Amino acid sequence: MTKSPIEMDLALHAIDAFEQANDLMEEGASPSELRPSFTTLYQYVQGLINAPWQDFHQVMQQYPDAAADFEHLIRTQAFAHFPELAAAAGDSISRREQEGYLLSLAASIAAPDQVYLSIETNIDLSEEPRHIFIKSADMAWIEIKIPPMTNGRAQIVLTNDDPAVRAFGQPGAVLYIR
Amino acid sequence: MTVTVFILTTKGPVRIQRISEEELGVQSVICLDGRAQALPISSRYDAFVRNPTGIIERATGHGAYRMDVDRMIDDGDSWQLGVYLAHLSENNTDQDIYVFATGEVDRELRVRPVSHISEKLDQAYDLMRALQREVKRVRVFVPHDNDLELDDCQGIEVDQVSHVDQMFDLLGISPSKSHVPKGAEVQHNPDKLISRRILFWAFPLLLVVAWFLWTPISWMGLANNGKLLELEETMDEGSASFIGGFQQRLFFLLQDLRAHEPKMPELVGKMITAANPQACNAKSGAQVMSWGCRDLDHGRNL
């Protein structure tokens, strides 16, 4: 007969805990069903990886926890933060300026269904901005990639019905440049 | 009648579909087929258009354009020759011409060599021949390069050019005036353009200078004629103003500059020796030694 019940109890207790740990580590959901990890969000904001998602907005909507982490991350890492504007209802914003960055929308004469979004800065950039992230007034996240800047300026062509254009014009939208 | 421009690339010819003006605050952009998709070379196109780096604005007077092309151009600057032609040749010929071009264009409008010309031509021959079969007028322009061998161009005539003017001459067209600001003529020679601008700004300046100088010159005239009283009155009238003070200083400076330099006096003397020494004691109108100085300063005798 066993003469050390305490040892056996401890061993079995540890075995039970070990199986519990194994159960927690068991791969259940496929990677595509998991919320984005903080590592992924960080790599994306830092420009270390391209967008790992087909639809950024859809992912942020599906995982509000990840969206909250993303927003806090972008706020701590952003080159410029454009807060909500106190414009009158119905006003559409075409220009935002903050922390040395100027964003402006201009309609295209050649293509009336398109606009130009210009990003200008007079800051001596040690690191080039790669994205504009917009959190619209209705909490949708939109990302716009910034092409390489020349002499502190870059320009993006968008259609009038692009969600980014609509969101840019909303006084309640918040923008970040990273 | 139109000039249709194709840019020669290693992935096939790219047709310039249209060029439109945009508001001056907008960066010039090349978009794909009318879509909201800017090509990666857009920033270089903007530099090619806008002063002071660019040459399009200098030629057309407008600094912001949108160009649409039918295919992607990824990189490099060899699109410049075709783009320059497209900007400057709108509706400027009496027949349809299809131009295929590759080359960089510098600020003096010289056409600089580029790479992969044979490869670019190979990619375009099918289209060129198809156009020729439709009895279309086809011209091909590449940079002049002594190392380039164009023996086998598959029946297509290829012209090597070293300046954009040669291209326009060979096409038999003059650059479009549709975008030229009123009152200015299109100048292909940048040197003439510069001297004309200098003249344009110099003439009013000359008028101002002439007006400023007239008063001191008129005072000098009065001084030369000895009309000192009139001179004094006129100067008194002008001394009160700010410009009058400067004019007076200028007058005196001119006077100083005109004044004769005093010459060294020329001394002439005679020595008369008395035959009798006692004669020198007599107080009579005995002749004394006379000294005369000519060219006295201001007419005064020494």
Next chain:
Amino acid sequence: MSLSLDALNLEGAKSEALRAAIACIMDATAVDGGPRYSRRVISALTRMIVCRSYAKPTLELSHLIAAISDNKNRFEHVLWGVDRASPTSFRGHIRTAKLIETKAKISVQGITHISGGDEFLISFGRMPVLAALVEFLITIFGYQRVDEITATIRSGSPSMREVSDVANALQRELYAYLKKNLPPAHRQKRERHFLQFVDEQAGNRTGAEAISDDAVLAYWRAFADDTSHDNKTYRSVYEMAVRMVIALDTASERIQGNNAASIGTHREAGEFDLEDVEAVMAAYDPDDTALSRVVENSVDAVKFITATEVEFLSTLPMRSSIERRVPLSIVRNAVQGAHQLKISAALRRDSSVNQAVLLVREGSYQDCLRKYQELSDVLERILAAALWVLFSARHPSAISVALTLAPDINWGALATTAAAENETTVVVSMDIRRTMNQFFDTVPDARGEELQALMAECRQAYRSINRKGFTDPGDPAAVSAMSDGVDDLTALIAAIRRYTEREVGNVEWDDIEREDIPVFRQIFNRLYLRAAGIAAHD
């Protein structure tokens, strides 16, 4: 019944959130697509969660955050400034990170947080687990919440008291979270059943001593058909036995250690110190063996071991307690256990399997041993090649590797000073720096003195190997990875040799095999042929 079902459902819901959070950490990938955290790190993190033994790690983490926070009060650029969370990566990255000198200093061991004259060292070896821990905390609490909790230690020069307060705050939040989300552990019936069986057969032996080769084989023979416990494969029974041996041995050590240290203290029956539970779990972490550490070190700049070699060597337990208690079971598992998997696979492909499939080839046990020995020779050649790389780079760790490979060399030849009066011929003075220089200045020569011949052999080994990290001796990444990995590689070689030479060096494997074959055939027969309705012929 319904109550227990409800309870099960509740437990399922509880663990789902926690499982999803852990899965998120496991899914964190490096930029090159590989896992950011090794399996060993994930296991350590999960153990910490299950055993609730996060007191020390949260304190370490708090000190680490305090030490690495920059003048913008951020720390992420250090912890996520490395692609893979490994000690080597952190060591390399932190050396280039501009830490604030008044509160942090970097040493060979790690980062020391300095505050008010006190110091706290966080070793590079702990950083991967701490990085996984903070990502776990961010995942379950939210990034903003973690920022709020750590605000006081990210700015300025926090005191030790402030750091401790933050650690306590993290522990309180973790406690509340796990109380809500961690379900109770299930009692493992199979292990209890096995122990009961072993106990009945043990006689005077107790605990792990009761588990033997015969007990393992007897249990499998008795219960292979038992569907209430998953005992069909010999391998599953062997692995369970291994786990029990390790758990019982470690439990015994902990209990004895605790009894010695806590005389006079009262402990209620059934109550265990969480650290003891974690220690027993950690003892059996299959991801924390010499082999797994070598595999982990093979990911970056140097490939010490191939996947095929890993697969075969994973049949060795790498633990002397197992090798001593169930030496025959190890080879039985490697040969018969692998064979059983082939039978099962063959049956899935074609149910009309015949007798010939059931038997292992004669001499398989000897072949298995021979293969272990060959692999240890290969790994020793890899070690020699690594020594050549370290020697070429004049890396200090080359000396300890040389000592390991050739302990019998007359190292006294490197002594440069004459023996003092009180020194014997056994103890000789060695000027460290001069000795090192002499060592590195050795010219390899196969016909020269012992050290020269050793280095010539190492150079030859290097030239014969065509694996990543062994093609450019000047590659600094390879040198760094090798200096980190040689100790584990040495331990792996020692573990293989310990088993093949010491534990089973005198075993007559042919006799054992002859006895085993009819036993295993009978059981396979029962499990597969009869189950498939196929006539069996002995």
